[in-house]
Structure formats: C-alpha cells, structure tokens
Amino acid sequence: MSTQARRGGVSLPDKRGNPRSSSSASSKSIVSSIAEHPIVARGKQVASDAAYVTKKLLNSTGKAAWIAGTTFLVLVVPLIIEMDREQQLNELELQQASLLGTPSIAPPQK
Template sequence: MASQPRKGGVSLPESRVPMKNKPNVDSSIISKLRESSIVSMVSSRGREVATDAILVTQKLMKSTGKAAWIAGTTILILVVPLLIVTDRDQRLNELELQEASLLGVPHPHLNP
C-alpha cells in the first residue's frame, strides 16, 4: 500500500539517503547528554528524569514559539490597522480645527 501514489496534492521526490543514516538533531543532543560524565554518575532513574526534562523543555519551547507567532500575527492583522485609522481621524480633526480657525468660523461649543 505504501507504493501506491496518493490522489491530489504535491508529491516530493524520494530521498536518496535512507532515514536511519540522516543525523537527527534532537536524538544527537539527547545521546550526547546521556553519554556525558554528569549523567553517567546519576542512576538510571536520574537519566530518565533528565531525558524527560529535556523533552518537556523542547516541547515548551516549540509551543512558546507558536504562541509568539499567533500573538504577532494577531497584532499585525487587528491592532496595526486600528492604530492607522485612529491616527487618520486625529489628523482630520486637527485639520478641521485649523481650517475653522483660519476661516473665522465660530467654535461649535460656544454656540447655544
């Protein structure tokens, strides 16, 4: 079943290097930590805890990055246009006040 082509979508060319020969950054970091002198002094339970802590930290960093991306794009889509419109309205009000003072039109707050 794995050799059947998928319907639709884009298919990428097969990799020439088998997956087991490709270096995996996450597993290489964990294997280096497992082989370090500090971890070798700790019991097997300590190694498991250290490995779990590393995996949790990696997942936390990924989710923090995703949250930062969501917050950043939300600000760009919602807040920046609001700031632009507010600034435009403020400039328009200032221009109207300036024109009114030049033309000598009475101030609207002074009329009963």
C-alpha cells in the same frame, strides 16, 4: 598482523603486563558500577524527560507568539493607523475652522 581491521592511527600495546592495570581495572569497575546504579539511571531519565518537556514548551510558546504577533499585525495595526488618520483629520478641521474665523468646537474629552 592482527585479524581485526585497523582504522588508521597508532596502535598502542596492550596493558595486560602493566602492574597499574589491576588498579585501573578496579577503578573502572567502580566507575561502571556507579554509572549503572539505578539512581543514576533514574537521574538520566528525569533529565531526559525535563529536556523533552522544555523542548515542547518552547515549541508551543513559539507557536503562540507567532499567532499573537500575526494577529496583532492583521487586526490592531490597521486600527491604530485609522485612528491616527482620524485624529489628523480632526486637527486639520479645527485648524481650518480657526483660520476661517468660525468658532472652534472643543475636541471631545476622553
């Protein structure tokens, strides 16, 4: 029995006696040498930095959109509602004036 703790599952035999192990070892060393190359490390660092900057940019864009949206709701929407009410009141006054027979005043040109 092995002295290492087993984590369950099926244990596979060692491949030390396998003739293909030397070629797989050399391919692993090639892959590991490529993975440890400074250009690959620099590429990983650049990708990590780009992801960090993108995350921060999206976060700040979201905050700016929240501020713009709430400002619009608090300041602009009540103004639009009040302008609509005033327009309806002007139209009602013009309608009443035409029913009463008084000369109607043309609405101001914009």
